[in-house]
Amino acid sequence: MTHAATRSRRDVLHRIALAGLLGAALMPGPVAAQIPNVRRRATDAATRAAGVDTQPKSQCRAGQAPVFDSIMVELNPARLERVMKALRARRDVLNGRHGAPSWNAMVTRRDAAANAAADLVTRKGQEMDAWREHQGRIAQCRDEAFNEKRQANRQASMQRVMNDPDFMRQTAELTQRVMEAQQKGDTAEMMRLNQQAAALIEGPTRADTLAVDGHCGRLPAIPASVVQLDSLRALEDTLNAQMQRRTQEADTAGVGASGMTSRQLAMAQERAEMFLAAQAAETAVCGYTDAELAALKAEQAELDELL
Secondary structure (H helix, E strand, O other), X not given: OOHHHHHHHHHHHHHXXXXXXXXXXXXXXXXXXXXXXXXXXXXXXXXXXXXXXXXXXXXXXXXXXXXOXXXXXXXXXXXXXXXXXXXXXXXXXXXXXXXXXXXXXXXXXXXXXXXXXXXXXXXXXXXXXXXXXXXXXXHHHHHHHHHHHHHXXXXXXXXXXXXXXXXXXXXXXXXXXXXXXXXXXXXXXXXXXXXXXXXHHHOOOHHHHHHHHHHHOOOOOOOHHHHHHHHHHHHHHHHHHHHHHHHHHHHXXXXXXXXOOHHHHHHHHHHHHHHHHHHHHOOOOOOOOHHXXXXXXXXXXXXXXHO
């Protein structure tokens, strides 16, 4: 094999190695999980009453007797006590244990943060909008300029690997280390090496940064109003997440205390709420057995407190 042929094969191999490094370095990173918001939990007697028959008390229609199954079970005294035990357990969790803030305290803090954020937007909205517009223009210019620099640096690296033995050695060694980390499944090491490869192959260099600064300008300082707004909204999101976890813990505690399934308990609670709504509205209480009505009326005072 001639010297020229050997050099040609070596050049091809190094081009392949560099291409592999480029592929690894430019892989997109993981997307951050979003944190979901929580609806405000509220129960309104008027809303519950919308599902209650509003016939006069003496006019419950025929055929309105309840039909029980595996989900809707009769609220006899023993079973109603289990429902109330669940509601007490749920209330205890929502009220906070071991020094934890109560649900109502978290709602108060969350609403205060939301109101403060709204007030800040009212007072400083124009200032924040002007900063965002200015920052957006400069950021777009810088992104485009840096992309051009990186593309030019990648092209230069493809040529440099053919003529610079030291650069050729660096790319070959880095390629080997990336392959070894991949075989070991070492994600952290792969991410570190990918960043190192990107810096080696495409930069940007300090000269690139200075050139972009001169062309686009530097990003403007973040005004205090934006920092404060971000802090308030982060607090609101944090409290919403805490409230969501507290609700889940309370629901789990309630189901555990009841000895019922979650669907049975939810149906039983809904029927108790509808009974209370009908009583408050002084409308007909239909769809209950006599035993259920007697049990619900006997526990009406505590049910009013728990629901």
